[in-house]
Amino acid sequence: xxxxxxxxxxxxxxxxxxxxxxxxxxxxxxxxxxxxxxxxxxxxxxxxxxxxxxxxxxxxxxxxxxxxxxxxxxxxxxxxxxxxxxxxxxxxxxxxxxxxxxxxxxxxxxxxxxxxxxxxxxxxxxxxxxxxxxxxxxxxxxxxxxxxxxxxxxxxxxxxxxxxxxxxxxxxxxxxxxxxxxxxxxxxxxxxxxxxxxxxxxxxxxxxxxxxxxxxxxxxxxxxxxxxxxxxxxxxxxxxxxxxxxxxxxxxxxxxxxxxxxxxxxxxxxxxxxxxxxxxxxxxxxxxxxxxxxxxxxxxxxxxxxxxxxxxxxxxxxxxxxxxxxxxxxxxxxxxxxxxxxxxxxxxxxxxxxxxxxxxxxxxxxxxxxxxxxxxxxxxxxxxxxxxxxxxxxxxxxxxxxxxxxxxxxxxxxxxxxxxxxxxxxxxxxxxxxxxxxxxxxxxxxxxxxxxxxxxxxxxxx
Ligand code: UD1
Ligand code: CA
Numbered sequence: 001x002x003x004x005x006x007x008x009x010x011x012x013x014x015x016x017x018x019x020x021x022x023x024x025x026x027x028x029x030x031x032x033x034x035x036x037x038x039x040x041x042x043x044x045x046x047x048x049x050x051x052x053x054x055x056x057x058x059x060x061x062x063x064x065x066x067x068x069x070x071x072x073x074x075x076x077x078x079x080x081x082x083x084x085x086x087x088x089x090x091x092x093x094x095x096x097x098x099x100x101x102x103x104x105x106x107x108x109x110x111x112x113x114x115x116x117x118x119x120x121x122x123x124x125x126x127x128x129x130x131x132x133x134x135x136x137x138x139x140x141x142x143x144x145x146x147x148x149x150x151x152x153x154x155x156x157x158x159x160x161x162x163x164x165x166x167x168x169x170x171x172x173x174x175x176x177x178x179x180x181x182x183x184x185x186x187x188x189x190x191x192x193x194x195x196x197x198x199x200x201x202x203x204x205x206x207x208x209x210x211x212x213x214x215x216x217x218x219x220x221x222x223x224x225x226x227x228x229x230x231x232x233x234x235x236x237x238x239x240x241x242x243x244x245x246x247x248x249x250x251x252x253x254x255x256x257x258x259x260x261x262x263x264x265x266x267x268x269x270x271x272x273x274x275x276x277x278x279x280x281x282x283x284x285x286x287x288x289x290x291x292x293x294x295x296x297x298x299x300x301x302x303x304x305x306x307x308x309x310x311x312x313x314x315x316x317x318x319x320x321x322x323x324x325x326x327x328x329x330x331x332x333x334x335x336x337x338x339x340x341x342x343x344x345x346x347x348x349x350x351x352x353x354x355x356x357x358x359x360x361x362x363x364x365x366x367x368x369x370x371x372x373x374x375x376x377x378x379x380x381x382x383x384x385x386x387x388x389x390x391x392x393x394x395x396x397x398x399x400x401x402x403x404x405x406x407x408x409x410x411x412x413x414x415x416x417x418x419x420x421x422x423x424x425x426x427x428x429x430x431x432x433x434x435x436x437x438x439x440x441x442x443x444x445x446x447x448x449x450x451x452x453x454x455x456x457x458x459x460x461x462x
Contacts, residue, residue, distance in 0.1 A: 004089070005040050006097070009101030102228070126215075152203050260278050262279070323338070
């Protein structure tokens with residue numbers, strides 16, 4: 001049986017007070033609409049149609065290649081009018097599932113249950129009971145009881161006093177028999193408080209035709225909360241982060257404070273991982289056993305092996321290339337690892353050291369104020385404070401190769417391309433632009449000169 005999904009994403013989101021379309025605002029690093037699209041994808045629908053309107057071009061561009069069909073709704077005359085626009089895209093038979101682009105945390109199994117409850121025959125509504133139902137469409141049941149049959153959905157603005165006391169509300173998610181839905185949509189009227197075509201009016205039509213209407217309850221409130229304002233976005237972000245933090249702690253990860261933890265992507269952890277406060281993980285991050293992340297680190301697209309320690313205020317961004325920290329390595333505080341930084345076992349990277357597109361072999365150290373770009377660094381190399389690889393000539397990047405056991409003194413400039421032989425020592429303050437032989441001391445700086453008899457200038461007397 002065909003399954004079509006319609007995602008409503010045409011609304012303006014006035015209360016966001018933003019130039020960005022509401023559904024493109026981010027929750028845990030993914031846009032609101034991306035959350036919905038990712039969850040919808042688990043249902044393997046035949047067709048997924050997104051209704052766009054406000055900021056349509058921007059929304060469509062953000063989801064180009066995501067396998068969605070787009071239908072524009074201009075102007076926006078209500079949720080029923082929105083779904084009407086999708087009608088030509090829908091199959092003639094089967095089930096249509098209707099989702100909201102601004103309800104990001106809806107869960108896959110809730111949707112699967114709703115589709116099952118519809119079965120191409122019944123109208124299935126996702127409802128939830130709220131302490132404060134203000135603003136929502138109320139589920140009106142016969143005989144005034146929660147167990148009674150659903151008779152209609154009445155929008156808050158159209159509801160009378162008694163109806164406003166109903167705490168069971170429509171979440172904005174329904175699954176409908178497609179053939180019936182098409183007919184009902186064609187008959188919608190806008191004779192209501194908002195002069196809109198309400199999708200929710202199909203409920204009364206179903207009841208009139210004796211089509212079974214079933215209401216499925218959501219797991220909890222969080223999964224059906226919609227985003228209308230920055231405050232609601234921040235609230236849902238914290239709820240989502242708390243959920244992720246709980247899952248990690250359940251798996252044995254020790255978070256110093258689950259309230260000060262942010263994961264915007266995927267984090268996998270080995271055993272005995274400790275994460276201090278205010279760390280942000282983005283993209284794909286893998287932590288091995290006994291990894292310790294101190295406070296205030298930002299880590300994106302990186303693999304960190306067993307027993308490594310990342311000290312406070314370290315910034316790691318592997319971007320598309322990724323970054324890797326070897327077993328037992330020490331990084332930071334205040335270190336910066338960029339794309340292609342590959343640290344082997346026991347490497348030490350200290351404060352104010354930047355590493356980009358460089359591999360450091362086992363036991364190499366760069367402990368203070370240094371830059372390694374496009375470098376291949378051998379085992380046990382000691383890279384002095386203030387030294388840099390001059391890897392860019394203004395047009396092209398060049399490599400620096402340091403053999404095993406090289407010592408680079410403080411404040412050196414290695415002008416690439418350059419190879420420094422194993423065991424070489426480069427004296428402090430040297431600028432070297434030619435290959436350096438192994439095993440020797442190479443110094444490239446002016447000799448110190450002392451001038452006997454020189455005196456300091458004195459202030460002129462007036
Ligand atoms: C709707 C429901 C209400 C339910 C609530 C849950 C109707 C008439 N009412 O109310 O019963 O309790 O959701 O959150 O359906 N949209 C369009 N085009 C439009 C209008 C809206 O695409 O012309 C989209 C919006 O972008 C949004 C969704 O539809 O994603 C819901 O619209 P919104 O105006 O927020 O609906 P409510 O009035 O809150
Ligand atoms: Ca509305």
